[in-house]
Amino acid sequence: MTATMPVLVPPRQSLVVVGNGMAGMRTVEELLKLAPALYDITVFGAEPHTNYNRILLSPVLAGEKAREDIVIHSRAWYLEQGITLYSGDPVVHIDRQRRLVRSKSGREVWYDRLLLATGSTPFILPVPGHLLPGVIGFRDLADVDTMLAASAHGGHAVVIGGGLLGLEAANGLHRRGMHVTVVHVSDTLMNQQLDKNAARLLQQALTLRGIEFRMQAQTTEIAGARRVRAVRFKDGTAIPADLVVMTAGVRPNIELARQAGLYCERAIVVDDTLQTYDPRIYAVGECVQHRSATFGLVAPLWEQAKVAGAHLARSGHRRYVQTSTPTRLKVTGIELYSVGDFSGTASSEDLVLRDPRRGIYKRLIVEGDVLTGAVLYGDVSDGPWYSELIRQRVNIAPIRQQLLFGEALCSRAA
Ligand SMILES: Cc1cc2nc3c(=O)[nH]c(=O)nc-3n(C[C@H](O)[C@H](O)[C@H](O)COP(=O)(O)OP(=O)(O)OC[C@H]3O[C@@H](n4cnc5c(N)ncnc54)[C@H](O)[C@@H]3O)c2cc1C
Incomplete structure (x- = not known):
């Protein structure tokens, strides 16, 4: 044995x-x-x-x-x-x-x-009053709980920052019955992801739902004795606020x-x-x-x-490589998609489709024979396809004429 x-x-x-x-x-x-x-x-x-x-x-x-x-x-x-x-x-x-x-x-x-x-x-603007109760960021479940508790009493919510996070907060608070004003420092909502045309359509759609906007507004103070009561701006005006949500970056x-x-x-x-x-x-x-x-x-x-x-795991042969990431807004009923560099360069060209009746706007940014950016509003079904064309640097010369009309038409043309 x-x-x-x-x-x-x-x-x-x-x-x-x-x-x-x-x-x-x-x-x-x-x-x-x-x-x-x-x-x-x-x-x-x-x-x-x-x-x-x-x-x-x-x-x-x-x-x-x-x-x-x-x-x-x-x-x-x-x-x-x-x-x-x-x-x-x-x-x-x-x-x-x-x-x-x-x-x-x-x-x-x-x-x-x-x-x-x-x-x-969340970056909390260090203006006077930023430590008052009722001033929060939007990052975790505790913030959502605070917003839900505040919305139970109705009242005014002011969302500072008109980016993706701010608009999702504004939409949520509005749906929970608050009167919501979005304050944004630039004249373009989601200005990191959208051009002015798409941003205007977005602002119109949100305004129709009842959300208000203070564009190009600089917050100078959050006023209140024991908790937030108002937000003041550089031009001397103020709006009432029972809740302030700061979404001006992280x-x-x-x-x-x-x-x-x-x-x-x-x-x-x-x-x-x-x-x-x-x-x-x-x-x-x-x-x-x-x-x-x-x-x-x-x-x-x-x-x-x-x-x-x-x-x-000690099986590390991989390397991290950055790629461009698409952005979508999670507001039910509003379709928008942005990927790549939408600002373009001196040598890039824009392909644009505008269909105001159907509320559709598409802008593709092309550099030589390569798609480098896409901003879509109203119809985003081709967003992932454009994103792949950008990522793989596909030569779009053979489908350039049809590119704006999407993958289905381009694959027929190819
Ligand atoms: C409301 C909202 C909507 C979003 N929507 C989108 C979207 O549509 N698409 C998209 O791609 N991204 C979206 N994001 C962004 C996405 O959620 C973040 O990119 C992602 O969560 C980041 O992951 P992370 O692990 O780096 O950080 P987190 O998910 O924030 O995790 C970090 C964790 O570490 C904890 N922590 C910090 N310090 C310590 C410590 N000292 N000890 C122990 N724990 C600690 C924090 O409490 C937290 O729980 C959204 C974010 C928010 C807030």
């Missing part, structure tokens, strides 16, 4: 994830696909919830989805995967020398690898990384493998800066998650 040799099971490594949000948990999913047994995983989340789909906060606010609908991972999922989740307990300190993190409640966990996925925080959440001495510029600087300047620490999501770019939409984060997940 031969004696059986004991099987040597290597002790698992420790992976600590800071940030229980979309990018961090997607990275954990990608890692588990490749190396389910490599790490003991501990996740710290500042929010008291399990991971949920942040994008769907807008439909929850608008009453189109329930809170349960947006949960991505239940507590049972973490248990099944053997992941220790500390929710409602943010990490407050990283000791890189001893390789451990400490949470607000005093928990200390040692790591072999650390993944930072702390996201962003700032990458990098304080923790900075305190730990990690190299940061606007965000935590990572290389093409999502590694920070400390080889034991990776970072993904809105808290990172990759080749001078920062991120505000989920599509690039899914790519980052694949790359970081693969490297954490």
Whole structure:
């Protein structure tokens, strides 16, 4: 009889994830696909919830989805995967020398690898009165709860910032019965994604629904004694406000990384493998800066998650490559799609289709024989196709005449 040799099971490594949000948990999913047994995983989340789909906060606010609908991972999922989740307990300190993190409640966990996925925080305009109760951002379930509580009394909501987030907040609050004014510093809504023509159509459609706009307005003060009562502007005018939602941009959440001495510029600087300047620490999501770019939409984060997940799994041959990400507004009944560079260059040409009766506007930006941008309003069915043409730098010369009429006609012409 031969004696059986004991099987040597290597002790698992420790992976600590800071940030229980979309990018961090997607990275954990990608890692588990490749190396389910490599790490003991501990996740710290500042929010008291399990991971949920942040994008769907807008439909929850608008009453189109329930809170349960947006949960991505239940507590049972973490248990099944053997992941220790500390929710409602943010990490407050990283000791890189001893390789451990400490949470607000005093928990200390040692790591072999650390993944930072702390996201962003809303930028609150630092005008007088910005700390008054009733002034919030739009980032998490707690913000939605505050908005829902405020809307139960009706009243006036002022949304500062007419970008994607601001318009989704305005639409939701309006649908919940508030009188809503959107304040925007430029004369063009969603000016990062839309040209003036598309933005005008959008503003008209939202105005018809009952949302008001103060364009080219500079907020100078939020007034109120114990809570917000009004918003004042540079021109001396003011409007009443029971709730102020600031959607004037976000700032990458990098304080923790900075305190730990990690190299940061606007965000935590990572290389093409999502590694920070400390080889034991990776970072993904809105808290990172990759080749001078920062991120505000989920599509690039899914790519980052694949790359970081693969490297954490030790099967890392992938490199993160930036691509242009389309933007859609999640306001039911309003169709708009923007992708690529819509501003164009001195040498680019515009192909434009306007059909005011059907409320359709399409503008394609062409550089030589390559599509470089698309802004669509009213009919967005060809958006993903245009997006692919841009991404793959397809030679559009053979279909140029039909390009504005979409994929179906172009494939017939080809
Ligand atoms: C209302 C809304 C609508 C949106 N709509 C769209 C859309 O239509 N399309 C699109 O592509 N994108 C959309 N986005 C953006 C998208 O949600 C973000 O790009 C994405 O959530 C970023 O993922 P992240 O993991 O980097 O950050 P987050 O999802 O914010 O996760 C970060 C998490 O880390 C936590 N955290 C921070 N610091 C600590 C700490 N010290 N310790 C522990 N935890 C910490 C935070 O509390 C948070 O839970 C929307 C965002 C919002 C708010």
